[in-house]
Amino acid sequence: MMDLDDLDRGILRILSRDGMVGAGELGRLLGLSQPAAWRRVKRLEEAGVLAGRRVEVDRAALGFGVTVFLGVKLATRGRVPLEDFERVVSAIPEVQVVQHVLGLFDYRLRVVARDIADFERVLRRRIMTLPGVGTVEANVLLTEERRPGPLG
Incomplete structure (x- = not known):
């Protein structure tokens, strides 16, 4: 450190x-x-303290007005290797973040969509059809406040 x-x-x-x-x-x-x-x-x-600089894209300005956090629990029967799930879910353009987490769900996904109908299409046609997907829970983002973190 x-x-x-x-x-x-x-x-x-x-x-x-x-x-x-x-x-x-x-x-x-x-x-x-x-x-x-x-x-x-x-x-x-x-020293690795600064790991890169990023440009932040305004999703709403690009027409993506809905952000949903999905909790995904993989099915235990016929369990798909985690790397396989990560690879296929990362290939979905609307999935912005894939986090492997500990707790009730195996993964937390940040998904963007144009509206709720578009999100439903992404959920039904792209995410729920992935091999190994079991339980899914959705939380729609209402507002977001960015804080600078412990250095601020």
């Missing part, structure tokens, strides 16, 4: 809100020169 100082935490806070901020802007916000900010970001990347 890497020891982080206040400047490192500041960099992580800023980049967690906007991963596209450059070293010059980071330096300006934190009172560092651009090269010093760049060296710190590079050190955080090399």
Whole structure:
């Protein structure tokens, strides 16, 4: 585990809100020169603390107005290997996240759809027909608040 100082935490806070901020802007916000900010970001990347920068897509702007979290319990009879289930469910474009979890369900999926009718189509035609699927529970996302996490 890497020891982080206040400047490192500041960099992580800023980049967690906007991963596209450059070293010059980071330096300006934190009172560092651009090269010093760049060296710190590079050190955080090399230590594995920064694992990448992502662009966030506004799903609603693309016409995907419904997000559903699915709990999926695999059937015990004729059990499909976990890797096989993960491979086929990951190939469904509407499935944005596949999480293998411990608890009541084996998997938690984040599924996006244009509307409830579109979600029902994805559920019936794509997810429920996958080999090994047993019980499925759906939770429709109403609102989402993003928090910066323990560094914020």
